[in-house]
């Protein structure tokens with residue numbers, strides 16, 4: 001089981017929907033069409049959450065799908 005942090009930089013996100021189309025376990029659409037991390041804390045600049053499960057590969061796929069590299073997945 002991996003413990004990892006998923007972070008979306010909302011100053012960089014350009015609302016393409018690629019991440020939550022690729023990985024709906026970690027990412028969701030929020031009101032302004034940007035992506036939020038599911039279950040996470042969100043302010044005007046970022047959305048972040050720490051997960052502890054076997055799904056890190058999916059989060060990494062979601063991060064790779066982002067055309068502006070707004071998503072960071074860090075193993076803890």
Ligand code: SF4
Nearest residue numbers: 013014016017019066
């Ligand atoms: S893929 Fe990147 S730019 Fe597109 S909604 Fe997700 S974080 Fe934003």
